[in-house]
Amino acid sequence: MLTDQPACMITAVASIITAMKNNTDYEKRLKVIEDRNTRVELDKNWETSWTRKISIIVLTYLVVLCYLFVIGNDNPWINAIVPPTGFLLSTLAMSWLRKIWQTKTS
Numbered sequence: 001m002l003t004d005q006p007a008c009m010i011t012a013v014a015s016i017i018t019a020m021k022n023n024t025d026y027e028k029r030l031k032v033i034e035d036r037n038t039r040v041e042l043d044k045n046w047e048t049s050w051t052r053k054i055s056i057i058v059l060t061y062l063v064v065l066c067y068l069f070v071i072g073n074d075n076p077w078i079n080a081i082v083p084p085t086g087f088l089l090s091t092l093a094m095s096w097l098r099k100i101w102q103t104k105t106s
Helices: 004-047 050-070 082-105
Strands: none
Touching (some): 050 082
């Protein structure tokens, strides 16, 4: 009976070491998931930020303005306002439509 005790203790210690290794694996996997969630949250914040929207509006205005000058439009400064304004209105409407869609699909 005394000879069985050391074998049981060795098995118990081995089990504890294995569990600790598995715990480390879980910690690594959890860290990967948390890092991914942080990246996804940053991406989501960028997609809904006013910085992004204003950047798109300004760049769209400049590109359309250049195009209107190239084709010889009579009033490019005013006509170039139309596409960025459409983008702005669509982004404002999309958040409203998204909320309606989320309530209906939930």
